Amino acid sequence: MNWGALDRYAKSLIKEAGHHIKHSFFTEIEISSKSSANDLVTNIDQEIEQFFISRIRRDFPDHRIMGEEGFGDDIQSLEGIIWFLDPIDGTMNFIHQKRNFAISLGIYIDGIGMLGYVYDVMADDLYSAMKDEGAYLNDIQLPKLKSTTIEEAIIGVNASWVAPNRYVDNEPMIDLVNRCRGTRSYGSAAIELTHVAAGRVDVYMSMRLSPWDVAGGMIIASEVGAVSSTMKGERPGLLEQETFIVANASIHSQLLDDFIALKK
Amino acid sequence: MNWGALDRYAKSLIKEAGHHIKHSFFTEIEISSKSSANDLVTNIDQEIEQFFISRIRRDFPDHRIMGEEGFGDDIQSLEGIIWFLDPIDGTMNFIHQKRNFAISLGIYIDGIGMLGYVYDVMADDLYSAMKDEGAYLNDIQLPKLKSTTIEEAIIGVNASWVAPNRYVDNEPMIDLVNRCRGTRSYGSAAIELTHVAAGRVDVYMSMRLSPWDVAGGMIIASEVGAVSSTMKGERPGLLEQETFIVANASIHSQLLDDFIALKK
CATH class of the missing domain: 3.40.190.80 (D-Maltodextrin-Binding Protein; domain 2)
Incomplete structure (x- = not known):
């Protein structure tokens, strides 16, 4: 597996999904009633998951997918490459705040985390990491954590x-x-x-x-x-x-x- | 009192103070040790409060100021015009997160709130309101709240x-x-x-x-x-x-x- 290429692929998928959430969904939710807003949220959650799944199945047919909405595979073991996807993490924030929610994605091989992403859609902040290559917020590398104590935490x-x-x-x-x-x-x-x-x-x-x-x-x-x-x-x-x-x-x-x- | 003019004046002060926090302080805090970081926070809190106070005393000598850092007036009653200022609300976030803190300012006459501001400095979000004229996030008016229930809250x-x-x-x-x-x-x-x-x-x-x-x-x-x-x-x-x-x-x-x- 070329993890660098997969990293670029995943980031591009995430940004496209984020764009969809930001630009089509919030137009719709503004004009909807409260009960239909909940349906819209369910719809968008499902739409985004299906968007990821259709691309991954097309481009990486041997990868498996575990998604929150249940359209992925029935995962009973961690062998091979698995994409763990939450299309909208923080659903209550999504509905109530229209911010502070994220697309969450982790790509694992044989249970070992290789690529991780959390995209705070409204802040346009993409947190990402590749195993042993450091973590980033957009283009800036996050420093190693300094030690602390319970009293200071x-x-x-x-x-x-x-x-x-x-x-x-x-x-x-x-x-x-x-x-x-x-x-x-x-x-x-x-x-x-x-x-x-x-x-x-x-x-x-x-x-x-x-x-x-x-x-x-x-x-x-x-x-x-x-x-x-x-x-x-x-x-x-x-x-x-x-x-x-x-x-x-x-x-x-x-x-x-x-x-x-x-x-x- | 021309409240419209005072509103523009206050907004300009707040933005100037926010600029100072963002651009000078974070340069200094990056290069400081942890204990000196706490001193820096105390310093910036005090500097920002003194910046407001010197301007207000110069331009509105009959107004009084109650500030968190204690450089304002000794306020025992609500008569006249009083500025209530917290130069950095959310000090722990300021130190620990370098975000999610705000400049908070309320201007009252005889105990009645006339102008209110909360400036989320790092998000560059200025929440403001003038009595009976609505509340704004930057240039966008916030809608009236819809009713809710404890179960939905x-x-x-x-x-x-x-x-x-x-x-x-x-x-x-x-x-x-x-x-x-x-x-x-x-x-x-x-x-x-x-x-x-x-x-x-x-x-x-x-x-x-x-x-x-x-x-x-x-x-x-x-x-x-x-x-x-x-x-x-x-x-x-x-x-x-x-x-x-x-x-x-x-x-x-x-x-x-x-x-x-x-x-x-």
Whole structure:
């Protein structure tokens, strides 16, 4: 595989999809009623996924695709080349804010992340990475993350995980919230992964994410030295919904050891 | 007072200050160590406030100024014209993210908000409003907010208020988090007020905000029909730190009645 050529191909697909979202969709959503706006969102999500799939199947017939909308392949193992696609990550932001959503794409071979992309469509910010070649925001390389401490860290965690929930004991989470410098929540896993990669937040975690939510961003975050895992500290399996944490490497283990108590 | 002329004057000051932050400061912060970065932040906060104050005192000697950095007047009452200024709202974002901070400015006469500004410096987005003349994002008027429900609402609330805290009973807050559509937290009160004004979130609340944090954004939010108050439902007094909530008018009372239980 010529990964450099595939990188250019993927970037071009993403930009074309972003253009479509920005220029055709927002014209339509403006003139639609609220209930039909939800249908439009479903439509655009599906349209964008089908756009990717038709191109990939035409140009790389031996690659497989796992997409959020379900038009891709039925992926039961990680062999070969797999594209993990979320055509619109942050759907609620897309509907409610008309910004702060992203196209998320990760291309893996035999389970190893080779190319990762998160395209913040409205900001026109493309985060990208190739394995061992560094991570970029548009044309600017993101520096390696400097070490930090829990006390200095900004934690990306939604308030729902600080409330009692079925996944983790919320008492240690409350300790974490009280001990860290501050918390943020942006409503798009893909974008929050890029915030970690860019050093804007030091941790992002969620109790329930799908492979397409994280596959692209994980590669980007890894290139600046951030560590991604499940809440059990295992490498994300990329075959089903799992817990997820990505953090500055200097605090990743401490977070899991001292603040995450899984209920199951 | 010619408010139209004062509006143009204030906008020009804000843009000049934003230019200074963007172009001189970020050069300096890049080359500074971490501890000196904090000093630089303090310096720029103070420099920007002093820039505003020197201009206002020169051009409007009878106006008073309440600024976050404390170089303004000792304000004990709301008579006359008062400028409420936060030179950098979202200081932690400023340091950590180099984005998502704002210059916040509200100009009041006898306690009545006349001109409000929130300038998201890095996005170059200027939110502004003149009393009874509507709110704008740059040159585009923000539409009046449509009514919503708790179940459909995105709530701007930091995780720290969902953890046990000294200000509110966190049990009803947990109910709110579980009942609403989702929560967000961005780390700048001024910017979160503009998110409410633009309909991107439906509520923003905090247990401890200062007059300069909210004075500008309140005027902007009011022009699209959002309601600002303390957590007791009173009009913010603008003389000291208080609780604060701004919400889509259709859910403001319900939030206070059903989900806010103040401890004192």
